[in-house]
Amino acid sequence: MATDVALEMTGINKIFPGVRALSSVDFDCRRGEVHAICGENGAGKSTLMNVLGGNYRPDAGEIRIDGKPVRFRHPQEARAAGIAVIHQELSLLPHRSVAENVFMGVEITRRGILDREGMRAKTEKILRRVGSAIDADAPVSGLSIASQQIVEIAKGLLLDARILVLDEPTAALDERDAGRLMDLIADLRAAGTAIVYISHRLREVMTLADRISVLKDGAKVWTRRRAEVDLGAIVTAMVGRDLRDFYPDTGAAAPGAAILSVQHGGNAALDGIDLEVRAGEIVGVGGLEDSGKAELARAITGDLPFVRGSVRVAGSATALTSPRASIAAGVGYLPSDRKGEGLAMNQSVRDNALLALHATQPLLSLPGRGRFAAKAIDPALRAGDVRAADFGQPISTLSGGNQQKVILCRWLAQNCRLLVFVEPTRGIDVAAKAAVYDEMRRFADAGNAILVVSSELPELIGISDRLLVMHQGRIAGELPCGATEEEVMHLSLGLGHLKQAEGSPA
Structure with missing residues (x-):
């Protein structure tokens, strides 16, 4: 029997050591629909999409594509089923060209030789489709973070997916480029693509979505049609606070x-x-x-x-x-590319907070000075409400909001004036945003300045x-x-x- 439901996920559970990431989550998306998923960092949004994309296997539950049960053991199987997941975290090779990145893993060959001209031409066609003038032959390392995000989106569009998952697609885009992407999403929806849209930009959600689901602590709070909710209702469901706060x-x-x-x-x-x-x-x-x-x-x-x-x-x-x-x-600097320019992802929370002090006070880096270094920075991390089990754990294990707080603590410990x-x-949720805004205001009210x-x-x-x-x-x-x-x-x-x-x- 024909159905307009392209994707059904029923009773999805996922447990990591010591953490229940998903608890009996139901989700579906219809052809020609934009179904948005909202929630704080850690609510389970990305985990649910990693299950859909074949990166994780669910511990319980069922996935159906066009009404037929599927079990993906590898992301390639999800792609073959017509699912394209464009993750928030960029997965580009910086020293390869835009075209080589777009076709990574699905290269075109002729008689065993890479068809570079064919890949370049198709890449340019996709880039023009999203309103971008990026050079398909340009190395990715020379692109802005916004242009890299567009290249990531182009990778997903290459597949002509029937189910397209967009995880924070406009996080690096300005109003103009975001507007172009909104137009493209409208075209894809009109063509019958089922679109799952994840974003912390709630006004975009209210503009685009046909339906909205909110996740909190790994469980679904509700699914409602856009006309039934407003921004305040979404925020309250996510974090229990009023938008005005x-x-x-x-x-x-x-x-x-x-x-x-x-x-x-x-x-x-x-x-x-x-x-x-x-x-x-x-x-x-x-x-x-x-x-x-x-x-x-x-x-x-x-x-x-x-x-x-x-x-x-x-x-x-x-x-x-x-x-x-x-x-x-x-003068302290918090860059836009937090992970690429602001953090050493394999180092600890403490070491990342100490980067500026190590540069300006080399004695802290000498062997045997670790206790003094910890004494210098740990109080700042606690005062900055950095949520970590141990400041010695890798910073890669923290949420985006906590990573941003670590960079802020780095400069507060340096006694910067600007x-x-x-x-x-x-890329951080509304609750973490509020915490960052409060820290910014406290810093300025103490007689300092922020640009x-x-x-x-x-x-x-x-x-x-x-x-x-x-x-x-x-x-x-x-x-x-x-x-x-x-x-x-x-x-x-x-x-x-x-x-x-x-x-x-x-």
Whole structure:
């Protein structure tokens, strides 16, 4: 008997040593439907999709594809059944080309020889389908994290899957690229693809999803049609808190003296940069992916130094010519690629928190100094509410939110006056986001300053005391606390201030 249900998962259980990751979870997705899964980190979302994708075998339960029971022993068997899972964690080979990564494991050959031209042509076709101009021959190592995410998505689209799982697909994308992906998802849905959509960006969920399921502690809380719920109901089901509680109040006191001052700053990517970040302030930086906002963060942290203009930190003229010089000046950096640039994944929680101290205080790295190192950092980790059984365990075992807290503790222990955050809550759940926001506000209220770059406009608007918006390597304008998303986008597109534009003659 024909059915419109493409995927059914019934009574799925998965137990790891000491942890019940999934408890009798039921889930289904129909042809031509977007079914979103929401939940905190650790709720079981990724585990459920790893069961579907053949990475894990369920301890109990059944999976049916088009009504027929299946048991996948390997991811290749799931792919052969028409299932494509695009995971949040990138799995690209940095020194291979975009086309080689897209066709990894499914290479095209002719008479036993790789058909590089055929792979390049098909890769370009897929990239154009998602509205991307990425060069199929470019090495992945030279791409931004956003472009790498698009390549990961292209890998999934190559299969023409009947069931497509997207795990945080827009986490690294700005509003423009995310919008293009939304259009593509709408096209796939219209073509009959069953789409499972996992995202912490709940407004996307409310825009895209036909149905929404919430998982908590490995169990399903409920499944409802989108029209039956609002953002508040989703958040409450996930974490038991009201959505209004997630952004802290803006600074209570008037801003103090400038912690950072840049005048006429410029380099190959930036020009005419004039800005101040004052004590007690969180200053947001918005803009499209290619606006220069990431390059601004790199310039201030010495990774892509200014070659023109002047910089003052805490009133003193400073040459931020390298990351080490930036650290010495009291500037800390939380990069967008947390795992690739911010953490040593095979090292312990403690060692990761100590990275900056080891660089600036080499005596801590000497043999026999481990007890002193622990004494220097463990209180900061406890105060920062880093959830770990032992600070000696590998940081790879922690959730994304706890990993981000470790990086924050690293800079707090360094007594930095200015923190530069880039995508501070990428890939972490709403509860962890709230904890990071609270730490940011406490840091600023203590007389320090934060410059935060983010692609999430609600986040920028919610946490910033004022906003700078970038366009083509320049600051296109400044907006006060409480600015609207429309005002930010108007500046991002180079259209000037919205109110001025509205008042201009037609």
